[in-house]
Structures are given as C-alpha cells and as structure tokens.
Amino acid sequence: MSQQFFHAAAVAGVRTSETDLPPGILRFTLSLGSEISIDSLRPRLEHYFDGQGFDLFHPPHSDDERLAVLQFKGVAREQSTTYLLSAARELTDEFSLESCEADAAPGWLAEDELGRDAPESIDGALWSLCRSPLAVPPSPLWSVEKVKAPDAWKRFSVRGKKILVGQPDTGVAMHQETQNAVRMSLGIDIILGHGEPIDPLDASMSHPGHGTATASVVASRAAGRISGTAPEVDLVPIRCVNSVVLSSGTAVAGAIDHARKKGCNVVTMSLGGPFEFPSLKRAIEKAVKADMIVLAAAGNCVPFVVYPAWDPNVIAVAATDINDRPWRGTSSGSQVDISAPGENVYVARRTTTSDRDLSLVEPGQGTSFAVAATAGCAALWLSHHGVDAVRAQARAFGVNVQELFRAAVKQTARRPTGWKKNKMGAGVVDAVSLLTLTVDKIDLKAGVSASKGAPANLDVPESFNWRRLGPEATFLAFEAAQRSDPRRSDGVEAAAPSRASAELIAAIKVDGKPRSTLLTAPAVLGPRTPDQAPLDALRTVTSVSRSTAESSAMSVEGARRYLAGDGKVEVMVVLKDALDKKTDLNPELAKLKQQVLEKTPMVIGRLAKGSAKSPSDFKGMMRVAAEALIKLTGRPALRILNGVVDKSDPNKIGEWAADLLLAKLDLLPIITAVGRIDIFYEGNWRHLGTGTHVAKGLIMTNRHVMDGMAEVLPGPKGHYELIADTSIVFDDDAKDSTKRFKIKAVNLAGPDKIGNFVNPALLDLAILEMETFNDAGNAPPPPIVCGKFPDMDGMSRQKLAVAGYPAEPAIGQLIDPNTGEISDDIGNALHALFGGEYGVKYLSPGEVLRLSAQIADGGHNWVFAHDATSLPGSSGSPIFSLGASPRVAGLHFGGSPLRQNLAHSLEAVRREAARDPSLLGAGQLPF
Secondary structure (H helix, E strand, O other), X not given: OOHHHHHHHHXXXXXXXXXXXXXXXXXXXXXXXXXXXXXXXXXXXXXXXXXXXXXXXXXXXXXXXXXXXXXXXXXXXXXXXXXXXXXXXXXXXXXXXXXXXXXXXXXXXXXXXXXXXXXXXXXXXXXXXXXXXXXXXXXXXXXXXXXXXXXXXXXXXOOOOOOEEEEEEOOEOXXXXXXXXXXXXXXXXXXXXXXXXXOOOOOOOOXXXXXXXXXXXXXXXXXXXXXXOOOOOEEEEEEOXXXXXXXXXXXXXXXXXXXXXXXXXXXXXXXXXXXXXXHHXXXXXXXXXXXXXXXXXXXXXXXXXXXXXXXXXXXXXXXXXXXXXXOOOEOOOOOOOEEEEOXXXXXXXXXXXXXXXXXXXXXXXOHHHHHHHHHHHHHHHHHXXXXXXXXXXXXXXXXXXXXHHHHHHHHOOEOOXXXXXXXXXXXXXXXXXXXXXXXXXOOHHHHOOXXXXXXXXXXXXXXXXXXXXXXXXXXXXXXXXXXXXXXXHHHEOOOOOOOOOHHHHHHOEEOOEEOOOOOOOOOOOOOEOOEOOHHHHHHHHHOOOOOHHHHHOOOHHHHHHHHHOHHHHHHHHHHHHHHHHHHHHOHHHHHHHHHHHHHHHHHHHHHHHOOOOOHHHOOHHHHHHHHHHHHHHHOOOEEEEOOEEOOOOOOOOHHHHHHHHHOHHHHHHHHHOEEEXXXXXXXXXXXXXXEEEEEOXXXXXXXXXXXXXXXXXXXXXXXXXXXXXXXXXXXXXXXXXXXXXXXXXXXXXXXXXXXXXXXXXXXXXXXXXXXXXXXXXXXXOOOOOEOOOOOOOOOOOOEXXXXXXXXXXXXXXXXXXXXXXXXXXXXXXXXXXXXXXXXXXXXXXXXXXXXHHHOOXXXXXXXXXXXXXXXXXXXXXXXXXXXXXXXXXXXXXXXXOOEOEEEEEHHHHHHHHHHOHHHHOXXXXXX
C-alpha cells in the first residue's frame, strides 16, 4: 500500500459541495476523535494525497460530530475488499484517527446478481440454495396468524396506533397496501441527501421494491388483501441502500440517527453484511440509549449471522416456515434471539416504474420479512403497555427498553417440538403471550444471549485488535465459510479467495503459527462456466471410441443411438484399457477401477437417454466415472516433461499421437514459452494461473489471474498497482528457480473486473511485464508468435491443444449427493485416478466446438468453445492449433470437463481493439 492509490483518486476525483452518498463510488468514513476537525483535516489530506479532488463532510442527517465522510466523486470503487480495508488502516495511522471504515464489497453476491431472482425479490426462480420446496400457503394472512397477531388485536384491542417504526431500506414505492401506512413526510432519502424516501425501482439496484415489501409486513392496513402485524402503526421509511447486502454502514447509521430524531420507537433493519461498521455501531448504541427497540434480519443464504444482527445491542431474527421449521435459506447461530415466519410470506410487490398493478400481492422469502413481522409485534407491545410505562419499568429494572423487550419476546416465545435454541433463538414470536405478560413480571435472565458479537467461527488470540482488524477478519471468515461449502460457493463474488493482509497474518499467529482458518492461500479457481450444449457433451463422449471426424458428424439423436447401442460397449473397452494401465502402475487402484467400471454404463445410459446433460447431473462415484471417462480416454490431460508429452503417461493418447508425438519439435517452442504464474505468500510461491511469453518481456494471461496480483488505480483505464511479489516460472515442474522471472507491472488488461461467473461479453485478457534477465542471469524462453487458426471461419472442428498448469479440482466435484457434504472417498478416488501432480505442466488436446457467432458475447464475436480438458489453474493457458505449422491463436479463460470450455480468439480480440481504441486504454496488444 502506498500514497500512489490515494494520489490517483484525488487527481481523478472531483471536489463538490454535495453531501449525498451515491452507491459504488470510492468512499471512507472517518472517526475523527476530539482533537481533529474537518477544517483542520482537509489541508492535511490534500498534502498527503497531493490532490484536491475529494469531498469531506459530516454524514447527512447524522448528529455524530466525530464522523466525517471522505468521498471521491466520479471515482468508481473497483478495488478488492482487503485492499480497501488496508487503505482505511493507513489513513487511521497517518492522521491519528479513532478508526476509518472503507466502503467495500461484502464478498458475496446479491442473489439476483447470480442471474436469478433474489429470495426476497418475491417471484420467479429463487436462488436454488434458498428456495423452499413447500407449496405456498393459500391464505395471505397465514404468517400474521402464525405469530397470533390477529388474536392479540382482538383480545387487547391494540394494533400499534401512535407507535412510529423507522425502516432503513430502499425506500417505498406507491402501493395500495401501504398507501395509508407510511409517513413519507417524516422520512428522508439519505442517498440523495434530501427529499422523500421514494424507491426509484431502478434496474441498476440489486433489490428494487424491497422496502415496499418489508413495509407491508409491518404496517399494511387490515382493509387490504394482506395485513401487517401492526396494522395501525405509522411506518417511517428512510431510503439509504440500493442493496440490502451492505458494503458500508454510513448511510444506514444516518438513517437510524434520523429515525431517532423523528421520535421512532422501533427500528427494523432488513439488511446486513460481513463488517462491523463503527459508524453503524455508534448509531445503534445511541438509539438503544434513547429507548428505541432495534431489530435486524439474521441473514439470507449464508451460513452465518450477519451484521448488524450480531451486534449485542440488536435483536436478531431468523426465519421459519408454516410448519415452524427453519426456512431453508435462513442464517442461524447463537447470535439469533428469536424467529418469525419468513418463507412464502405474502407481501406488497413493486418491481419497476412501469408496474401497472399497484395492488399486486405475492409471496416472498427471507429473514427480511421475519424481522418486519417481529417489529410489528414490538409496536403492539409498546402500544398495549404504553411507551411511558415501559420506559418506567425499564428504569426500575436498571435496563433500557431494548433489553426489556428482548427478555419479554424470548420469555414468551412459542417453542415447537425439536426446536434448536442455539441456532434459531428462544422460539417463534407469540404476540398473545407477549402482550399477556405484564412488564413487571418480565424475567431479564430470559433476554441473555448465549453469544453476541463477532462470528463464532473466528479463532483469534485474546490480544486481537478487533477495532482495527475486525472488519478484515470477519470478511475473510465469512468468505471462507462460503467457499468451504460447495452448495454455497456460487455465491461468492470473486473467482479467487481474498488474501489476508500481512498485518492480519501477524495478528492471528501464536508462536509463529496460524491458529485460524483465515489464512487462505491465494489461488485462481477460474470463473464458473455455463454448461455446454447437449450435442457438445455427447460428441465429447462419443469421441472416446470414435474418431474426431466421426463424432463431429453426429447429430444429437445419432450420438444417443450410438451410445445406447454398440457405442456403450466400445466406450467401455477403451475406458477399461486406460484403467488397466493405471492399475498396472498402482495395483491398489484395482477396487477403484471396478467401482468406476460399474458406474460408467449408467453414466453412458443417462447421456444416451438425455436425462443427463451437465456435470450437476452426476454425483458421487457417478461423477468420478464421468470424469474418468473424459480425462482418461477421449480428452486426456497429458503430462509435459522437458517440453514434450511424456510417452510413459498411462492416459490414452490414441488418435492424438501423430499431432502430439510426431510433431513434438514443432510444438516445443510453444510449450516451453508457457509458464506458471505465482504469487509469494507466507514464505512460498503460490499458484495463480498460467501465462505465455508472447513478445519480449511480455506475458499473456487472463484478467481474472491479474486480479489476484494487482489492483486497479483510480483514474483513466489501464493503470494498476502490483500488490505482492509475483513471478512466472517456465519449468515444467514449476520448481527450478533459475527459470523464474519477476513480474514487474501490468502492461494492459481488459477493462472490466471478472467476477465468479464467466461473462463472454467481457475481455478476460491481460498482458504483464516481466524481467528479461533473472537473478540467475538467465533469459526467459523465446516468445512465440500468435496468429489465427487455419480456416477458423469455415471450420468448427479445428483440432487444438491447451498447455498450462492445472490446479486441484474444484470443491464442487467432491460433494456426496446423499449428504450434501464433501466426501473424502470421492476426493481420494479423483486423486487416485488422476494423480496428485497438480501445478505442473500438462497438455490437453481437443477441438473447437462452436465458433464466436454461435456464442452470446455481446456482439464482439471474440469467444469460441472447445472441449480440451481443463482444471482450475489452466486459466491463462494458450490455445494452439494442431497439424501443420501449429500456432497460438486463443486464450483459455474458463471451463471444466463436460462443460462449455471457453476461450478468446486472439485474432478477434485484435480486430475489436482496432475498432475500439478505448478497449485497452492506452495499451496496445503485442500480437
């Protein structure tokens, strides 16, 4: 970290007099302390940044004079979370701040960014992880009845009248169910800094309409189709987010301060994230001290309770279904206080500004609705007992109203049979029992939480500085929890795991050894790739026993007929031969070979019938058999030794012999120019991806590989900062230090960061600069000349090969379908079949499956599909033609066996760069 980043931001940014908080820009929130003022701090910042392009102001609608927002208008936030958190600590140290919080990506995707509707987006195909298999209850009032709110209305003649509930959210849009329930005049738009809290329902928002839906669960009037749990309460909407997955606490803190100043009695937060924001924590503390009841959703579709729900001053609410069982997507844990219905809850729906039906009600799912229902019950409680009486009783007990209500709602909760209090809190909210209990009979011991505060999966020393390093630690812990669960790993935002800072590494070590799972070694797993077309999958399997030309000519029905008939036997013969060679080398594989041979006919059968079309259709040993079928036969991964294919490799070379063995001298210059890109981490070189020497001192790889070693600098496109020691080694085993060369800089890269999912419309290419002589005095292998495939425009079955350094298989390949957990048996089987040699050089032959015109890539026509075997770590591998005069013509960027492996056509990239000079900023392609 250096001043280079802040200087670039202050030069690229624009100074304004505005105090709005637009999402997605570079922003920090500073806790100044008593000795620092904004007026005295600004000139010091200007001097340190060597620039004036930033704003510095107190957060809008906050009365916390110690807080200041440092904002770079016009500068998009593009840096990694750990980098920005380190930058925040640098500012803290340089200017003696109490703390500094970065506006940073939370690390997991908002659900509808996965190309699916979010669990709380009410309709459509919900995220598969969270989707409930239960039928939607027919009664729109089922959830209200489940917490016994209607019985409480009738018995106690109370519906929340004269109680104000503040709701920090996306704002509200006009809807029949909420039109008489919201007090727009008391609300505010924190994002704009002024005006009414109207949800803009913009397509760029992650959760448009979210605030309208949650508001209806609290306050919809009984005359409508649905009813809130407190149908006479007044709801004060405060627009402060576009996404309920938080990247910053500043706007939400301002919303809570606004709710407090407007006299709100309850605050309900259907939002959260992985960071404990100092600004938000302070706002919550002030609200609780002012005798407000503060509640938050436990979280959705992540295996941990999020912040602010884990805050000791917040009541955390998890979600249940109509049968009082945990909703499939609810976060749970010891930080949860109470639960309420959150599955298929009927809510008011608004999605776009063009909605015609302003009375539409549909079921939604999420802890957002559970906490909203509980907030309504809190309003009933206050209305029934009287705000003044409740406050007086709290004083008599020596607590605040928040703790009095926490104890009451937990003491009166309904506990279904088999209820897990350590996961879902005391039970399900029961409004009748809650209101029946007189305030003087509340047992304060019932409100004591088993565990509040930071997530329980963090193992850090007692001396750990939570204020300084807590945000990074919790972020990394949450990301590690996501990645370690193969069912949830699709939800992470980046292909590669985030890397802990050196400061955090030192802080979590005891006696020089880590005592935490936070130290995930950097690695590039590659963005996840869409399934290949059924015809491509069938052709891949039929080519096991048929020639490339024969399999290429087959139609879907022809390939299925072949595999259903003689093809099954022919494929099995080839597979058995390959497995026999494996067992000759290692007799201990005999049992595994038999298991694979038993499962393979079923794999072939399902492909023949069309009931299996993608890897997700094969689990357990069936998955192992499917992998063996591809990797050991038709599309092998062949070990490279001394620049040529290892002839002793037991994998079947078959029809590729002439292309690979007889043409080895033609392939040698290409193969030797391919190296492994590594990053230095914790005393070792760690594998990031593959690169190719394409011009003197220039390495071609993927943009997503580059993202693991460099950060985007603010300002004009094409400027980057290396954040760690990085190198490329051209040794086949990646061990010979005399063949290792330092990476000095990023020369150019595709303009957009690549996320966890392949997007063919983005250019996943980067050119790195390396030293031309290393410490051993050696020069790298000569660069190779890039070209285009012969007759590429007319041939969709061009033979090709991929050379690279595959890493270990992705975690999703190790799932046991019976348990949904990682299976050691499956992992051992894959290891035994394919060996433990990862991170070394392999060559994989295959062919072009589909040309650019057949792939949706935003009209660039720069992507083609191929079927060569690839594994994580192959990212950045060159693709070269086989046959006469082989040449590098493509760049692999995503894929896996039985999936649609994708690559850029270098000729097409060159054409697009010539057409659009801004594509690569100031850089020029070296080929």
